[in-house]
Amino acid sequence: MTSPLSAASPESSPDLPEPDVAREWLSAMVSIRRFEERAGEMYARAKIGGFLHLSIGEEATIVGSARALRDEDYLVSTYRSHGDALARGTSPDRVMAELFGKRDGCSKGHGGSMHMFDAQRRFMGGYGIVGGNLPIAAGIALACDQRRHMTPAGGGDGAGHPSGPSGDEVTLCTFGDGASNQGTFGETLNLAALWRLPVVFMVVNNLFGMGTSLARHSAVTDLQRKGESLGVPGMRCDGMSIVDTNRVVSQALERVREERRPLLVEAVTYRFRGHSMADPEDYRTKEEVAEWRERDPIPAFGELLEREGVLTAEQREQIDRDAIQRVEAAVEFAEASPFPAPDMLYEDVYVIDEQVPGHYHATAGAPPVRPVGSPEGIG
Numbered sequence: 001m002t003s004p005l006s007a008a009s010p011e012s013s014p015d016l017p018e019p020d021v022a023r024e025w026l027s028a029m030v031s032i033r034r035f036e037e038r039a040g041e042m043y044a045r046a047k048i049g050g051f052l053h054l055s056i057g058e059e060a061t062i063v064g065s066a067r068a069l070r071d072e073d074y075l076v077s078t079y080r081s082h083g084d085a086l087a088r089g090t091s092p093d094r095v096m097a098e099l100f101g102k103r104d105g106c107s108k109g110h111g112g113s114m115h116m117f118d119a120q121r122r123f124m125g126g127y128g129i130v131g132g133n134l135p136i137a138a139g140i141a142l143a144c145d146q147r148r149h150m151t152p153a154g155g156g157d158g159a160g161h162p163s164g165p166s167g168d169e170v171t172l173c174t175f176g177d178g179a180s181n182q183g184t185f186g187e188t189l190n191l192a193a194l195w196r197l198p199v200v201f202m203v204v205n206n207l208f209g210m211g212t213s214l215a216r217h218s219a220v221t222d223l224q225r226k227g228e229s230l231g232v233p234g235m236r237c238d239g240m241s242i243v244d245t246n247r248v249v250s251q252a253l254e255r256v257r258e259e260r261r262p263l264l265v266e267a268v269t270y271r272f273r274g275h276s277m278a279d280p281e282d283y284r285t286k287e288e289v290a291e292w293r294e295r296d297p298i299p300a301f302g303e304l305l306e307r308e309g310v311l312t313a314e315q316r317e318q319i320d321r322d323a324i325q326r327v328e329a330a331v332e333f334a335e336a337s338p339f340p341a342p343d344m345l346y347e348d349v350y351v352i353d354e355q356v357p358g359h360y361h362a363t364a365g366a367p368p369v370r371p372v373g374s375p376e377g378i379g
Contacts, residue, residue: 015243019310025067025242026305027319029059029298032083034323035092038331039082039099043277047334048099052113053080057272060297061204063087064237064245065172065267068253074122074144074171076137078204079114081126084174088123090116092330102337109340110348122169130175131182134201137173138188141199144169145260170253171199178209180226181218192262193231200252201232202265204239210275211283224266232264239269240295270295 016022036054043052055062058080066087069075077084085095090106098105099113107117114128124140127133148168179185180203192199203226209217220226224234237248245267252263270292274281305311 015247016305016308016310017246021067022305022310023315023319025063025246026298026301026311026316027323028063028067028087029242029301030319031092031323031326032059032062032086033298034320034327035086035095035330036082038327039096040273040277042096042099042331048113049101050112050114051079052099052277053275054273054277055080055083055271057292057296058204058206058239058269059083060242060301061239061245061267061269064239064242065174065202065249068246068249069172070169072122072169073253074124074137074140074169076124076133076140076171076173077116077126078130078133078175078179079126079128080176081114081116084126085116085118085123088118088121090118090121090123092326093333094118096327096330096334097337100334100337101339102334103340103344104333104337108344108347110344131179131184133173133175134179134182134184134188137171137199137201138192138197141171141192141197141262142195144171144198145195168257169198170256171197172202172249172253173199174202174204176209177203177205177207177214177223178212178217179203180223181209185226186230189227189230189232189262189264193227196260197262198256198260199262200249200256200265201227201262202249202267205266205268206271207268208271208275208283211279211281213283222266224264227262227264232262234264234266236266236268239267240292240297240300242297242301272296 017025033056036056039048039052040054042048062083066075066084069088075084075088082095082099085106086092094104094106095116097103098107098109098111098116101109101112103109105111107115111117111126114126117123117125124136125133127136175185189201191197192201203223205214205223207214214221214223218226224236227234235248235252238244249265252265256263272289272293273279302311302316306313306316
């Protein structure tokens with residue numbers, strides 16, 4: 001399988017961030033790798049149910065793009081979202097507990113692997129439907145754009161609150177190469193361009209849509225160009241290089257922030273594991289995977305930092321030991337966390353429709369609330 005980028009070129013960019021930042025980038029990638037490896041083990045031990053999509057191999061794309069965001073920006077992910085949640089700052093304890101389906105998970109155990117969510121950190125979720133996150137990202141960007149016009153010149157949020165959001169937020173929406181063939185891709189990019197929405201669409205091109213190679217599922221394999229006819233210019237980054245990913249995504253975010261128009265970024269990367277834990281991986285050769293493993297972003301970046309004198313071999317080893325210890329603590333936390341009680345089925349579920357009777361609980365143990373306009377006795 002050929003790709004737009006060579007599978008043999010090592011991390012070699014001299015444009016490193018400040019030493020402390022570079023070390024944090026490496027630590028974040030190592031933490032995601034160790035977390036995902038442990039999650040795979042827990043799945044094999046039946047501690048995790050449902051589907052499990054690991055991002056092993058894609059850490060440079062995840063951390064490089066997340067570190068380009070401001071705190072007030074929004075991130076919308078796919079069903080492969082553990083790494084995105086961790087990179088955005090969600091506690092490994094809460095992510096692992098969510099995988100276990102436990103009450104202390106970041107989605108209270110309701111979502112599992114494919115539905116991570118952390119509104120406090122503006123991580124607006126993983127989504128199980130392929131391409132289903134694109135319209136949601138456009139809606140978030142539209143809200144940001146409208147809020148920007150409502151924000152008074154002196155600051156605040158337009159409602160008399162002095163420390164409200166600035167309205168200058170940008171949304172980063174990630175999705176896979178397979179999702180670029182969904183109808184939501186064309187519809188969303190068209191509206192985003194028409195309405196000049198502040199959103200960066202990042203297609204994570206790991207060369208396979210599930211088990212189908214890029215050349216077999218997309219007539220246009222230069223994915224950065226797929227938005228051009230819809231009014232969305234494209235850019236490309238080496239998704240196996242955290243430096244290049246951060247550089248390109250940073251440029252895209254700032255262009256969108258200033259020009260108020262969407263951009264599409266293609267991050268060319270590779271997953272070292274199957275599409276999910278249930279994937280037999282009979283669509284690619286071991287030789288191909290081994291070739292891409294030569295470009296593993298974690299040792300490549302670590303070796304670069306050593307060559308540049310940013311850290312020592314002992315410091316690299318300590319980063320790994322710390323990551324393993326932190327993940328083990330997350331597993332212990334998840335094991336100790338309780339399962340959701342049966343009445344939690346009614347939490348965070350709402351129905352406000354005369355045709356569909358129902359009720360919602362704002363918090364556990366709260367009395368049922370009858371929808372506006374619903375008949376008496378229903379709710």
